[in-house]
Amino acid sequence: MAAQPRWFQALTKALSLPENKGKTIYQLATVDSHNIPHVRSVGHRDFLIPKTYPAVPVLLATTDVRAAKVTQSLSNSVAELAWWLEGSQDQFRIAGKVTIIPAPSHPFHTMNAIPKGSAIHFLDEGGDKDHPGKYDWEKKRREVYDSMSPYLKASWTRPPPGSAINSYDDAKAWPQKLPKLGEAESEEDKRNAEIAFGNFALVLIEPHEIDWIQLGIFPHQRTRFTRLTNEGNGDEWKEEIQVP
Amino acid sequence: MAAQPRWFQALTKALSLPENKGKTIYQLATVDSHNIPHVRSVGHRDFLIPKTYPAVPVLLATTDVRAAKVTQSLSNSVAELAWWLEGSQDQFRIAGKVTIIPAPSHPFHTMNAIPKGSAIHFLDEGGDKDHPGKYDWEKKRREVYDSMSPYLKASWTRPPPGSAINSYDDAKAWPQKLPKLGEAESEEDKRNAEIAFGNFALVLIEPHEIDWIQLGIFPHQRTRFTRLTNEGNGDEWKEEIQVP
Secondary structure, X not given: OOOXXXXXXXXXXXXXXXXXXXXXXXXXXXXXXXXOEEEEEEEOOEEEOOOOOOOOOEEEEEEEOXXXXXXXXXXXXXXXXXXXXXXXXXXXXXXXXXXXXOOOOOOOOOHHHOOOOOHHHXXXXXXXXXXXXXXXXXXXXXXXXXXXXXHHHHHOOOOOOOOEOOOHHHHHHOOOOOOOOOOOOOHHHHHHHHHHHHHEEEEEEEEEEEEEEEOOOOOOEEEEEEEOOOOOOOOOEEEEEEOO | OOOOOHHHHHHHHHHHOHHHOOOOEEEEEEEOOXXXXXXXXXXXXXXXXXXXXXXXXXXXXXXXXXXXXXXXXXXXXXXXXXXXXXXXXXXXXXXXXXXXXXXOXXXXXXXXXXXXXXXXXXXXXXXXXXXXXXXXXXXXXXXXXXXXXXXXXXXXXXXXXXXXXXXXXXXXXXXXXXXXXXXXXXXXXXXHHHHHHHHEEEEEEEEEEEEEEEOOOOOOEEEEEEEOOOOOOOXXXXXXXXXX
16 A cells, blocks of 8 residues: 655645644635636645545645635636745645535535546545445534634625625624534524535545745755556656756 | 725735734746646735826736746736735735746747736836836846845756756755846856846736735625726726625
8 A cells, every 4th residue: 555645744744843833824726717817825624544545645625615716616626725834934836636525415516526536535444446435525524614613613604705795894793603513502503503504615635746845945945746647556656856 | 196005005004014024925826828727935025106007006026937937927917816914814815917027138028018008017207107108127127136135046047947857966066146246256156147137037916806804803804906997997996895
């Protein structure tokens, strides 16, 4: 079985340095259907490491399913993120394919659209390359939702992000906090929890190219890792030293 | 004459806060000719404010003219940057048109390609909307180059960024520092200065849409500013309050 790739070891090591503490925000770029680029800050939530496919760690983020990045990544699933670790002066640029996991009842629930061979199929303990297991995405979505702050939970009850309102004060009428699922007591909280959890979606990014620049050492170093996509080689990475 | 737009006042105010000190890095997203998004960290160098067009401040960055972002922005000049000001929890997403200003002898020297009506034409003190002046870009390019660190100056003598090398040690054979133009003493430094300055280019970003999210206040606030492009309205901005 392939080990975790070197870029991932470098990234997790950099993230563990005291000088990079709290650097869990990266900038995710997508293109819209008119081929216009868009980029926004996104919070890193976790790495998901397929049990039978550890060579392709998947990045986990979260979103409101009504956000523009969702429709953008449905129309063009290739995205790139830049993770600038200011403390150690490392930059990881990660290109990958985005998969959105919304509520099962949502029209964007396109689990079947995950391509054959994608590492995402192998997150289940029971699966292997030839017989992918059935990962319980709804359980995962619930677990991640529950781990979000009460303020973030409430944010998914708002009108669609980016829609116009008359005044900043309109926001004061929206719910400000929501408890975990199952901990809502009032009827209002229960109703709002249903709305919020319905709008909450997971964002999975399956990397295929990583550009690591180390500006904290002199001379600077740059290394590019490219996932080999030939049949049977999907868990191997080509490594190239490059001019920074 | 129109004043500086409110988004620019907000951005410069946020940048002046002690908690945002040193936050001069943003992430710039472009698309390549295959409509694949790319994003990387870029250092903010300055704002250029057209004397007769103060409503459209232009962002100034720098690059190696051989970098991929240059060919990407020549094939599709619309870019977006995300400027995350962690201290105050403000995010400015700025969409704009990119213009590259390389050495006059460089094939990408396409000053004439700046569209009629672009704010960039009005940086010259003598220009006005109907009679743009002649901004001395070569003087500006030289001035910005001279303000870069000796290490950065030397970086533009390297082989093309992103090209393969055999070993990290190859970098040790490259020049590590270069003085200002005109201050090179050895023949070698003079030769290298010519190469470096020849590869050095300015990056201008002329904004047309700004999405400002304030996550440091509760409830969060979001405001979108769109430049009006109707004839004669190019220096006015529409402001819309939005759901964060």
